[in-house]
Amino acid sequence: MTAYWxxxxxxxxxxxxxxxxxxxxxxxAGISGILGRLARGTQMPTNAAFVIGLMIGPxxxxxxxxxxxxxxxxxxxxxxxxxxxxVGFGSRMGSGCTSGHGVVGLARLSPRSLxxxxxxxxxxxxxxTLMRLISP
Numbered sequence: 001m002t003a004y005w006x007x008x009x010x011x012x013x014x015x016x017x018x019x020x021x022x023x024x025x026x027x028x029a030g031i032s033g034i035l036g037r038l039a040r041g042t043q044m045p046t047n048a049a050f051v052i053g054l055m056i057g058p059x060x061x062x063x064x065x066x067x068x069x070x071x072x073x074x075x076x077x078x079x080x081x082x083x084x085x086x087v088g089f090g091s092r093m094g095s096g097c098t099s100g101h102g103v104v105g106l107a108r109l110s111p112r113s114l115x116x117x118x119x120x121x122x123x124x125x126x127x128x129t130l131m132r133l134i135s136p
Contacts, residue, residue, distance in 0.1 A: 017053065028096070029104055030104070035051065094119065101120070
């Protein structure tokens with residue numbers, strides 16, 4: 001059970017922070033929207049606080065566990081860049097990202113978010129299937 005604690009606590013913190021942002025500021029905790037507003041210079045204190053909160057997660061994890069969170073990336077840099085651009089394009093095209101639609105939108109029973117999350121998941125399944133078929 002101890003292997004699940006970091007994920008459980010992290011999920012609860014995401015839910016609490018998304019709920020607080022919605023209840024206290026009336027804003028959906030969609031990371032693409034928050035970064036977009038931060039880049040445009042609008043709602044600076046709230047957006048900057050949210051991004052800083054995301055960035056201090058790993059150091060807080062290290063303080064609590066004594067080690068940095070393990071991250072393993074096996075893709076090449078060009079694949080990572082292309083994937084990042086596709087995610088950015090998709091979040092713009094879908095009027096939000098997985099955090100906004102998946103965490104907050106589904107909790108609000110938004111039909112648009114349900115369609116978006118179904119689309120995200122179907123695309124992810126198709127991508128993994130395709131990558132397993134074409135890679136040795």
